[in-house]
Amino acid sequence: MNVPLVLFWVFGAASLTAGLLVVTSKNIAHAAFYLLFALVGVAVLFLLMAADFLALVQFLIYGGAIVVLLLFALMLTRIREGPVIVGNSQKPLAIVAGLALLALLLSVVFVTPWPKPATEAIQRIEVPVIGESLFTDWLFPFEIVSLVLLVALIGAIVIARSGDD
Amino acid sequence: MLGMLKGLMTTMQSHFRKPVTIQYPDERPDLPPRYAGFPGLIWDANVGEPFCTGCQVCARFCPTQCIYVTMKDNPKVGDGTSKRRKIVDEFELNVSCCTQCAVCVEVCNFDAIEMTHTFEMASYSREQVMNLQDMLSMKEKGGP
């Protein structure tokens, strides 16, 4: 039991618990706060894997921006108290979709040839390497993703604006 | 940007000017002679008694009715030292409602009240504020 392993278990468990609380918590703002803890926990896990750039991005984008935006949306749109939804016709479909996602993720976990622990040290990836691979090997996917995000952004603006006239 | 710079220069200049505030209890404000603090009775040094005869004009004219005066026969009339037949017995000023308007000074027929320079009336108990006989200045006026 070395320090990183203890930290891994602590933060792993913490982010899992926080994640569970996100979906079970009744108060939607609380859910957003729990989400923050889940995301920060994941960031720490990244740190433990020596992916410090990724960890900081996780902090900045997910912790700082996404959660705030979520809270923002919550505060600006007060949903009037409606009838409590008990049953949902989409439930079976949701179960199927959830199971499918689980299966996909599990297959990824088991299929990927992870480096065996203790046999080789985890390689620290320098920022320039990330930058270079993003702009050479992965340029096309990178641009596609950017485009998709841009389209989503414009779409959101269009939808938000449509009611204004 | 220029307007903001102008403002910034102004504040920079005033930073180097002398502060205008005074450190109050250590430095005292310099009060002009007319400064109207709480009213007080004036002492007639020639006779050794206040000018006030307790006629109650001030009490009647006071807008906030904060003055309470009673009158008594002047013991000094008998031996001829004083011409005042009546003299003030009790003079009470309710400081908590006196507005320092100086109407009492104006209506007084004997010029027996004046506005003192007392303005510090903070105290720890109501009694100290209410009982003013000793807090009012009996300023000397009209000596020989």
Place this chain on the structure above:
Amino acid sequence: MAESRLETVDMFINMGPQHPSTHGVFRMVLTIDGEQIVDMKPHIGYLHRGVEKLAEGLRYREVTVLLDRTDYLAALNNELPYVMALEKLLDVKVPERAEYIRVLVCELNRIASHLMFYGAFGADAGATTPFMYAFRDREEIQHFFEAVTGGRLMHNYFRVGGVRYDLPEDWRERLTKLIPHLRKGIVDCERLLSDNEIFLNRTIGVGQISAADAIDYGLTGPNLRACGVRLDLRRDQPYSVYPKLEFDVPTRSRGDCYDRYLLRVEEMRQSLRIVEQCLEQMPDGPSLGEVPRVIRPKEGEVYVGTENPRGEYGIYLVSRGGDYPYRVKVRAPSFCNLMALNEMMRGCYIADCVLILGSIDIVLGEVDR
């Protein structure tokens, strides 16, 4: 796609009576959509002391004490219409020196009041220093008042037929020192805010009201003149010695917060001009005319309106004989100016609403009386 619009609910927010920038105990119930104001309902009366009713129980000479406390930032300006009304009822002549003293202290008080506006307006806009600059200069004026009237804020100085005391012996030295000080202070004030881009952005076009609307709502004083209506009772219904004095009545055209601000700064300059002329022209003579010892006016009623720093401050005085006034009605400019608030505020932001209220320059003591 109409349903997909995010549903937002208007929020009610209660601004005041304990809010730092409602200038006293004013309360506004704002209906806001995000940061924008949909509707505003003013609530007044938190400072109601029943001044008008109290005045009915006081002798004539005591009433000025109460009137001091209506518009407490320009106390001397409130006493003026009352004593003028009383003089009309009593047919008392006021000596010229007394008139000059009245104008002198009134104009100084106008400057003090406008400085107060300047400071509070700056504070509303979020700047801290204007307030201190304004108080630095206002303090000097109050020192002068201390020497002249004995009071700093509440003076009880004007009397039927004149003023209570003549000016103190050293008034000329004090005033000649005071005037350049104020002139410099106004320059400081102007340099700090008038050209500041942030301030311009915050105030230009905010809380605009048209001249026609302003007249309909009964605005008077700087708020009206900022819309371009040249109405100043000192010039249009001359009283006291104002006809003998030279001053301009500045106006602005847009009628927004910035114009109201700039107009008041300009008015301070004009008032300073009047003060200077008073200093030069001050005649000798008594400061209190021939006044009956007992003030008991004949039956009758009279209305006198004068130009207060906030607009037309009028006193409607009814006498049924006897020692006590039958009715003292105050036409309070702040109260009337406040009526246009809703008109100015609709559709602006919360931050603007504070500024607009500040730019109207109300004094709650006078609104609620």
Place this chain on the structure above:
Amino acid sequence: MPEWVESIIRVAIAIGFVLTTVLVLIWLERKVIGHIQQRLGPMRTGFHGFLQSPADAVKLLVKEDIIPAAADRWAFQLAPALVFVPIFLTVVSIPFTRTLVVRNLDLGLFYVFAISSISIVGIVMAGWASGNKYALLGSVRAGAQMVSYEIPLVFSILGVAMVAGSLNLETIVDAQRGLWYIVLQPVGMFIFLVASLAELNRTPFDIPVAESEVVGGPYVEYSGIRWGVFFLSEYANTFIISALAAVVFLAGWRGPLLPGWLWFLIKTYAIILIIFWFRATLPRLRIDQLMTFAWKLLLPLAFVNLLITGLYLVYDWPRWILFVASVAVLAVASRLVYVVGRA
């Protein structure tokens, strides 16, 4: 001594230093603003009121801890910590001198922004949990403002990272041998200062806490030491941002004659004094003008800056061209402030 014990001691010293600095800063600000307003500021406690801040701190500590009935207890109590912790974590990577640093991180620059961005959630949480409409308004304002200003803030400093070719703060300082980056990146410095004022909620961008509008914003319901923690974090953040600006644009500990830590402190305090000066002079912007300013002026300006810096790097221009181009951009921008603001 194991490494982790040493790190803890280093962190403790750094945090202790920042806490003391905060007390000094609060006193300094009150003095400076006092003198600007021709007052004296605090004078009673100690020499020229020097002990005023400790006295205030003691007062806050012994004050009753009030949690409003309408508040969301859990979030209300957590929020101060969520603001405080990230800000004090950022101290870790600030190099006072080459040796006086808790930990020299490779991603030091990025680290500061990434970690401090978490504190926004704390402020929003505070406002939401107070159960007060003013606090809610304030926190919505804070969220909007800080999220939007983070973008120009990060982009402004990217130019420096490009010129220095590193995100390591020590390397950046070393790269400024001979020429400070304020010369090469004046636009970056300008945007950084402006955006960090907004990040810090200081005048003219103190919109979230504007006392004349939302009476203290997210902190309205807080009192006692919880409020003190917010206050502390705010000033600590002021210090850290100024220190960062000193390191990144003013070459940190580099300077002739005087020892490095002194140079560092002089530069940091110069920037802090400028921030105080602004606070004493400028009125506050309105929320929509603030957003316009960020998105329509600062962000494009940051992009232009990046573009020029990129061109400079790619085509290997001489340094003076970068300087002249930057100054020209700044001049155009200062004109645009007016035009954009008016729109």
